[in-house]
Amino acid sequence: MTNQKHQFDASPVVVEDLAPALRLSLRVKPAHRETLGRALGLDLPTRVGSRAAANGAEALCLGPDEWLIVAPEGTDLASPARAAYADAPHSLVDISDREITLRLSGPAVLDLLAACCPRNIAAMPVGAAARTVFDSATVILWRDGPTDFRMDVWRSFAPHVRSLLTQVRTEIAAGL
């Protein structure tokens, strides 16, 4: 997968495919959170939707016992996790290929998202993320800047999501 841009002329929104990354689903009970976090070199945040980054890896708290870790491909987090398993039992599952990530940016990006996201995306703080719905697809939406988002979407849902994004971009370009 390349960093291919689907850009229209003077479009107020840009949709790009991001290169693959290592994505891990981490599940661990609160009692063992710190232990495991130490082993992974990540301070696992406890508030749902908040993120913490260290050593090029980023952890997003998705639920009280669930984190999504994103890191550059090739990062080895499995080994330190395995080593800590006895002290801090957990589940660490490679889901790098389960989702693809789109980057959505541009001045009209909030309109684009408001077409299909029932959640108040405009109210989401920069630096936060949320698992939410885009039309009928569950997605993880990362807000990296005021008009800069990433969207993780399950691979098989991607054609549908892309098709919607294209429709809405066309609509936005029409200017009404």
Add this chain to the structure above:
Amino acid sequence: MSRYRISGKGRVDHSAPVSFTFDGKTYRGLRGDTVASALLANGVHLMGRSFKYHRPRGAVSAGSEEPNALIGTSRGKGQFEPNTRATVQELRDGLVTESQNKWPHLSFDIGAVNDRAYMLFSAGFYYKTFMWPKSFWDKIYEPVIRGAAGLGKSPTEVDPDRYASRYLHTDVLVIGAGAAGIAAALSAAQSGADVTLVDENAEMGGSLLSDPAVQIDGKPAWDWVEAQLARLRAAGVRLMTRTTAIGYYHQNMVGLCQRLTDHLDNPPANAPRERMWRVRAEQVVLAQGALEKPLVFDGNDRPGVMLAGAAQTYLHKYGVKVGDTPAVVTSHDSAYFAAFDLADSGARVAAIIDTRDAVRPDLLEGARKRGIQVLSGHTVTTTKGRLRVKSVRANPVRGTHVGAGRDIACDCLLMSGGWTPSLHLFSHTKGSLGWDAGSNTFLPDRKTEACEIAGAGRGLWGYEAVLADGAAAGLRALEGLNRAGHSAAFTVANDRPGTGVTHTELPTDGNPGKAKAFIDFQNDVTAKDIRLAVREGMRSIEHVKRYTTNGMATDQGKMSNINGLMIAADALGKQPPQVGLTTFRPPYTPTSFGAFCGYLRGDTFQLTRKTPIDPWAEANGAVFEPVAQWRRAWYFPKAGEDMHAAVLRECKATRASLGIFDASTLGKIEVAGPDAVEFMNRMYTNPWTKLQPGRCRYGLLLGEDGFIRDDGVIGRLSPDLFHVTTTTGGAARVLTMMEDYLQTEWPDLDVWLTSTTEQWATVALNGPNALKMLKPLVEGVDWDDFPHMSCAECTVAGLPARLFRLSFTGEVGFEVNVPARHGLTLWTALMEAGKPYDICPYGTETMHVLRAEKGYIIVGQDTDGTVTPQDAGLDWAIGKAKKDFVGKRSLSRPDIVAKGRKQLVGLLTEDGSLLQEGAQIVLDPNQPKPMKMVGHVTSSYQSTMGHPIAMAVIEGGFDKMGETVFIPMPDGVRKARITSTVFYDPDNARLKA
């Protein structure tokens, strides 16, 4: 210049003529006109025909409440639509319109014969007749009734337009941009709150646009509106015109339909025609104003009879004089202003007929100054004129006595029966309404949502009161947000406050039983219909409404509800609130289906999931079938092959050598953690403790009711890690079910579930050459210890893989899982490596045939939600030593252990014919109907063995092996023998090969 257009007057652009057609004739209007205002400017009042009596009708209003002037409009191919309100549709160049519900012409309509027989067509007449002879109903009566249905014609072509939708979160949503709404928005916007102001009309300003002489804070009304809108815009308030609030849903969710292109000559390419906004507002201000009521008298429906307020709007907004010699009949002060304004614009007002004895002196003075005669204490008893009103008869009323009438010539008749607050959206919230006896109207009472009601919407009249109320409502909304603001005051000059009285039918000296005094114009409901309904025992307003159809026309009772209620209450001798409230239902005005669809059309109607290998299947001519949310390759026909031939070829190729199948849609769940095996033991029927890492087992999942829910092969990759597979359709359901148990019943377990369905692309290889072909591509598997039902992490074709040795075909089989991005690469590599073995891609149909030959079930096809493991012959999959698992208790319920349950068996037809899936089975084919059926065919296929095979569930089937059953089909009775479900290789010799 059109005959009735007043030069330079109104908000239309006199320098911008727009031409359009109505019933084939070309007319000219002006930019800013509606179809109705343009036709009126041309002196055309006759715009439609009513539903039942086909009576000629003209526009009675100037807004979205219009019941009469409904037209068909079109722009181009697929863009026709019926029942458009001419009073709403803005003119655009080249607009084509037509009248409805008439034949052959609007001015001469055969259907109007109904009007002659109107006494027969009383309320509910159809319930009382058309019953004899009975056979006539199907053949004659009903087709005739159905043939008379409807107003306009349905579209018949696919609509090329797009529709859009949008979510919006706002602090304060103000609905209605008249005086109250603008004042509310000004208040709400002052502290930086996010405010949205919407209005259904093309322009904001509400009735101020029809009252230009009013001055607010020293400015003429129109200037004031313009200045305030500019202020709001500057304060960041979202202003949306042509936007109708259609429904008020739970917790301040309001649906708005925004019309984007219907008014444009040339809409931008790809622009949506309409957009549905789903607004979530912290606070809502309802400032929807009030609707004027007609008066009820004989002949109140002739073209040229219209609401006084509408005439005022046509005059001031559109510069159209609705007639040269208007007469006015009113029970409310407001109609005087319409009369005065028309007189001041050159009309000769024939008379103002006021039902009240006493009239405000300033109004009398205004009339006198303009030379208008006022007939106070009068009623109207009838009107004359066929396609246009010609005269109105006014009679004096003294007490209950109606004196002799005289005909007053006029070319239009303006009426006002007072005003009804527009409470539709408030009613959607289930907020309660209270009856205000003083004004004879319902007003908002107990609220259920965070909303404020302002202005004429809660019965206030006069701009000064309305503006103050709007400002206060905006402030309260702001307080609801815990924000502060200061109050605003407005000074109004030339205000037009007024009061009035409410009537039932106007008194008459004629026979009221013969009066055609309309309440619901479109549905032709008259006052006598309402009284008849009451006489027949309809006591609640809901019964009256349904019996007479009053209020069920396309204006949804905006014109008719209160008049209907007043008359019903009078007939019952009760107060209106005792008769009941009519329930307003969304949408506020009729709303296009397209707007509701939004993006849910075409490609994006519903999510379609595709596997990583889908592109190859598409490129190689697969025929697809929808399975749950997925599209799956069904079969791969070669040139000239039908489905049957393709499937048989695929089956044979797999049995003979090697087949390849995309199994990526199978659900996959990673069950990991120290308590993984305990969890598996509790969820699945099977025992898991002794399953060694590196081995797999068939898993069976029940509901707590004991019936089969799902199945799949489950591999144990390490002591703490299971790779669970589920059916394609069951993936999400199973994971949710597992999470539910884990989170709420067994939170103490240290085990976690992760969906990996999409992490892995799964390719199944089956056939006697599968092992031979695969071996060279695999690294990291000890083939000496990799028998049937094994699993391993390894590489395949250089790709990281989870390899399962299992079979859903009865041949040696493998499922290769690789990270999804490599799915296509793996497939291509296997296709290449399989060439020497004539590798054959196959689809779901071949998969079904091969598994059926081997007696493997498909959950949902061979089971239907009432099938237990015992019924399906899957007893062996139950861990007998386990004390408990999900569904175990239900398996000992009386009817589950009873004899005679339907059990899954095989069937072979005696004549070698193929049975139909879903065919029913009987023991005695000669019995009369209804027959005793003992079961049905669940699966049936042409097999690779030269004869068809079938599976069936049959009562007591396990004890009937070898017996003959019968399958009566329309073309004859089939005989079949009950067999085992395993038709192919019962000893598993091929699996072990």
Add this chain to the structure above:
Amino acid sequence: MTHFSAFSLLKQALNGHKGWREQWPDSQPKAEYDVVIVGAGGHGLGAAYYLAKEHGITNVAVIDKGWLGGGNTGRNTTIIRSNYLYDESAKLYDHALDLWDNLSQELNYNVMYSKRGVLMLAHNVHDVQSFQRHVNSNRLNGVDNRWLTKEECKAFCPPLNISPDARYPVMGGALQMRAGTARHDAVAWGYARAAAARGVDIIQNCAVNAIRRGPDGAVIGVDTAKGFIRAKKVAVSAAGNTSVVMDSAGLRMPLESFPLQALVSEPVKPIFPCVVMSNTVHAYISQSDKGELVIGSGTDQYTSYSQRGGLPLIEHTVAAICEVFPIFTRMRMLRKWGGIVDVTPDRSAILGKTPVKGLYVNCGWGTGGFKATPGAAHLLAHTVARDEPHPLNAPFTLERFTTGRLIDEAAAAAVAH
């Protein structure tokens, strides 16, 4: 009771319709009845009618907290059919169909039963298997139902889109020609008028607060907003409110009440000749005699008595209609409304005796209540009068949830592979 006929209509037309009398009186409760029926919908009123007509029990009251026919009877999309999968269901609904056939004449009230045909569309292989199972089963049960190819479906219902490119292409359909629609209010009114003519009291706007039981546990009457009413037999036919009423007798029910929405379009000239149901796409549509497209929606996900429903569900319903019938996007929705449907775990009704002596229940019809009206009413009357179920409703017991003998129409639609 004034007899209704073309002749009486003509006669009345000539005298200004002065002679019509009320179709049923607004009764006040007596102290005691032989049978009290809770719920004045089509089922309850019909049961009262059949009690009087077929069992000679005329000392009957039908009590409702609102106006008669104001619940699901007046809120449904009026589809009538009997092509159900399981024998038990098909026989019960076919019994209803037989009664529908003569109902107008029987009641002397035109209920406008229109046998325009109900076509159920198959959109995938699983649908085809399931509907063929229906067709075969119905045929052997003597129930009319036949299979149509997709081209035959199109011929039967011209607005249908049978393009193979559709998201859910039409693969054929099952047609029950004897099925159709009826005028829902007329059913309630017709039964009310006919029951009242036989002496039944219809007591409106009188909530039943509790079912009262005597020391031996048997029913002795009902406490209502208008006081205690004595009765040794009480039949509850209260649809979505059944759980609440039964609870007052100490019986907890296997029921949940969900909001169900429906809508109509603006009226148009005849365009849609039949009834079409698509369970896969969730589209249910016919055209009323007034010309409105009448469209049924699904239930919202949560239990509710609010008679409101959400916007997203309506959007999906309208989208489903426009997917199957793309010519309708420019039609407009005129109004939508909500009802409360009571649903059992196996999506089949409960109609019969209860563990409480003298207490009978008729509930759990889900979305099937209207079509069952005459059948359910007839069988409820039989069960109450004889204190034992008719063979046709014998399988629809409460006990089946204990023993496991479910009649699972919902499970029959289970999703495959």
Add this chain to the structure above:
Amino acid sequence: MLLIHCPYCEDTLPELEFTYAGEAHIARPADPSALSDDEWRDFLFIRTNARGPHYERWRHIGCGRFFNALRDTVSDRFLTTYKAGEARRPLTNEAAE
């Protein structure tokens, strides 16, 4: 469309992020085999179906958690929500209205 407060995310969010999961506080019996057929039926099928305040479960897509709620089924308004495993919240005066 309802607005629902997720007790895990501590945020009030649109219904489309949630799925309904039936009546709350119906615990699976520790030893189902010890139950009579009637008791087992009660667990499987009997539901309060309250008209008014109703204890029920929802699941939030965002955090994936099942949680409990008290909702008035007449107004559809949520009176409170709380985490799975927590004791049944008492009916407050507001809830009893």
